[in-house]
Amino acid sequence: MSLLTELVAGALTDAEARRVDLPLSAVERLAAEAPAPLDALDFLRPADKVKIIAEVKRSSPSRGRLADIPDPAALAASYEVGGASAISVLTEERRFLGSLQDLRDVRDAVSLPVLRKDFIAEPYQVFEARAAGADLVLLIVAALEQKQLAELFALVSELGMTALVETHSADEVERALDIGAQLVGVNARDLATFELDQELFGRLADGIPGSVIRVAESAVKTAADVAHYRRAGADVVLVGEALVTGDPVARLEEFRNA
Numbered sequence: 380m381s382l383l384t385e386l387v388a389g390a391l392t393d394a395e396a397r398r399v400d401l402p403l404s405a406v407e408r409l410a411a412e413a414p415a416p417l418d419a420l421d422f423l424r425p426a427d428k429v430k431i432i433a434e435v436k437r438s439s440p441s442r443g444r445l446a447d448i449p450d451p452a453a454l455a456a457s458y459e460v461g462g463a464s465a466i467s468v469l470t471e472e473r474r475f476l477g478s479l480q481d482l483r484d485v486r487d488a489v490s491l492p493v494l495r496k497d498f499i500a501e502p503y504q505v506f507e508a509r510a511a512g513a514d515l516v517l518l519i520v521a522a523l524e525q526k527q528l529a530e531l532f533a534l535v536s537e538l539g540m541t542a543l544v545e546t547h548s549a550d551e552v553e554r555a556l557d558i559g560a561q562l563v564g565v566n567a568r569d570l571a572t573f574e575l576d577q578e579l580f581g582r583l584a585d586g587i588p589g590s591v592i593r594v595a596e597s598a599v600k601t602a603a604d605v606a607h608y609r610r611a612g613a614d615v616v617l618v619g620e621a622l623v624t625g626d627p628v629a630r631l632e633e634f635r636n637a
């Protein structure tokens with residue numbers, strides 16, 4: 380089984396367990412009752428300076444333990460102070476050590492859009508995201524059949540949220556554009572092999588129309604990496620490790636001025 384398949388299977392098993400206590404009808408009701416989502420596209424629209432999605436990330440299968448993050452709300456608040464345009468919260472429990480509770484805590488602490496970063500493959504997880512206060516949901520093209528991708532994308536949009544549609548090849552970019560994605564990410568990390576390719580964004584960016592917001596994901600360690608992505612056409616960069624392992628406010632300021 381590939382790592383991505385394993386991550387999706389794990390996320391679905393965990394969602395199934397939560398569903399015992401909170402059935403679909405209940406989570407749908409909570410989603411409907413949650414305060415209205417923010418329009419993330421408004422926050423991420425291209426500007427003079429690069430925009431940053433700052434990630435709350437404790438651990439990853441490729442990098443292992445990065446930071447304890449006892450107080451995700453405090454970290455997210457410092458991201459807002461540092462000038463982030465949105466906050467990404469890893470909610471995957473097994474390999475990234477996140478949770479939906481982290482997302483709720485972050486939601487209450489910031490006035491920025493919040494992304495549920497997880498391995499989403501079922502409507503239940505999308506309703507959960509909305510119920511927890513998410514404004515954005517990650518959809519990974521490589522993890523989904525096209526029909527499933529289109530259906531999840533439609534649900535995310537119907538609930539007033541924005542999908543960040545993650546790609547890793549020209550073919551996947553095509554699939555993202557086919558469903559009408561307005562926010563397309565290119566992940567430098569191959570989720571099947573862990574390999575990083577910082578040049579991938581530049582190779583794929585030309586195939587993404589200017590009306591679509593382009594997000595470079597992963598492999599930002601320094602301001603030079605941000606400048607590299609910026610030159611290659613990134614409107615937004617998504618940064619995790621570099622922010623949880625350093626002074627987040629100082630790093631965000633450096634990155635925003637790259």
Ligand SMILES: O=P(O)(O)OC[C@@H](O)[C@@H](O)c1c[nH]c2ccccc12
Pocket residue numbers: 434436496497545566596597598599617618619620621
């Ligand atoms: O820590 P980094 O290299 O700055 O990467 C952040 C983010 O891009 C990465 O966490 C990520 C991108 N796509 C994902 C999908 C699932 C989990 C994690 C990810």
